[in-house]
Amino acid sequence: MNGNFVPRSDAVVSVEDRGFVFGDGVYEVVRVIRGRLFATRFHNERLERSLEGIRITLQGEDSPARFVDIGRQLLRENNLLEGEATLYIQVTRGATTRAHYFPPANTPPTVYISVARFAPNTELAERGASAITHPDLRWGRCDLKTLNLLPNVLASQTAKEQGAFEAMLIRDGVVTEGAKTNFFGVVDGTLRTHPCDTHILPGITRSVLRDLAAEINIDVDESPITVDEIPGLSELFLTGTTTDVMPIVQLDGRFVGDGKPGELTRKLQRVLAESLASGGD
Ligand code: PLP
Numbered sequence: 001m002n003g004n005f006v007p008r009s010d011a012v013v014s015v016e017d018r019g020f021v022f023g024d025g026v027y028e029v030v031r032v033i034r035g036r037l038f039a040t041r042f043h044n045e046r047l048e049r050s051l052e053g054i055r056i057t058l059q060g061e062d063s064p065a066r067f068v069d070i071g072r073q074l075l076r077e078n079n080l081l082e083g084e085a086t087l088y089i090q091v092t093r094g095a096t097t098r099a100h101y102f103p104p105a106n107t108p109p110t111v112y113i114s115v116a117r118f119a120p121n122t123e124l125a126e127r128g129a130s131a132i133t134h135p136d137l138r139w140g141r142c143d144l145k146t147l148n149l150l151p152n153v154l155a156s157q158t159a160k161e162q163g164a165f166e167a168m169l170i171r172d173g174v175v176t177e178g179a180k181t182n183f184f185g186v187v188d189g190t191l192r193t194h195p196c197d198t199h200i201l202p203g204i205t206r207s208v209l210r211d212l213a214a215e216i217n218i219d220v221d222e223s224p225i226t227v228d229e230i231p232g233l234s235e236l237f238l239t240g241t242t243t244d245v246m247p248i249v250q251l252d253g254r255f256v257g258d259g260k261p262g263e264l265t266r267k268l269q270r271v272l273a274e275s276l277a278s279g280g281d
Contacts, residue, residue, distance in 0.1 A: 005073075019110060024092055024147070026051055026091055026146050027089060030068070032084065035080070037071070039208055040065075040281060053143075053144040057105075058109060059109065086116055088112075088116070089112075091111050093110075120242070129165035131251050132164045134159070136151070137151040138152070143197070143199075152179040156180065166178040180243070182201070191218060193225075195222040212272060218267070234262060245265065247261030
């Protein structure tokens with residue numbers, strides 16, 4: 001917490017912290033397998049971009065790479081070098097008297113870094129999960145990983161109340177992404193996903209998976225899937241740092257394809273699992 005190593009319960013922020021008052025900050029979640037951090041370069045680049053996007057300047061020696069190094073130390077000191085874990089990094093615009101415009105330039109950002117034990121939901125990934133569609137009520141810069149997650153929170157809660165794993169967000173007649181995941185679907189034999197623009201978060205898993213797919217000659221067409229195309233989907237899956245490749249076998253109560261995880265989905269689940277098991281640094 002701001003450079004001090006403290007028990008999680010002792011990590012406190014000011015009630016005037018901009019993250020607390022306005023959700024004025026950004027974050028990252030990194031996957032850790034047996035002490036190896038997965039795709040840190042991509043996470044560092046995205047954090048850099050998110051910080052720039054909301055105009056937070058880090059102070060002194062601070063940088064995303066330094067935060068990851070602190071994360072490595074936390075993993076060591078918390079005996080998390082075996083099994084799986086997640087690293088969480090959050091930066092807010094700091095604590096100051098409440099005003100919407102930025103605080104004085106010398107206000108230090110609040111930096112919180114933590115690690116936690118993690119267990120992937122392998123049983124659901126085997127069976128396949130269900131999802132619902134939900135209006136995408138988010139702002140115009142969904143490409144930045146900000147703390148402002150209220151539309152995602154509300155959509156996730158609606159999904160949970162309906163017994164679904166995820167809410168697929170719909171904006172202007174197309175599926176953008178999930179409330180906490182990216183989204184791939186197979187239409188007429190072609191694997192498609194929403195292009196990286198300001199309407200989706202450029203997911204690290206999405207990007208890693210697209211490269212892995214190319215290596216085994218599976219093309220990904222980055223064009224949005226429209227609501228009208230949903231009934232014709234033969235496969236559907238979600239991707240995310242803590243979701244891996246999650247098959248969706250039921251959408252809004254209707255089976256996707258034959259109601260079982262599809263062949264392409266299975267193949268991509270395998271290549272991502274292999275990459276996770278062998279990759280990272
Ligand atoms: N889309 C949204 C809205 C997310 O919140 C997340 C992850 O938190 C993702 C996509 C998946 O991104 P990543 O693969 O980097 O975890």
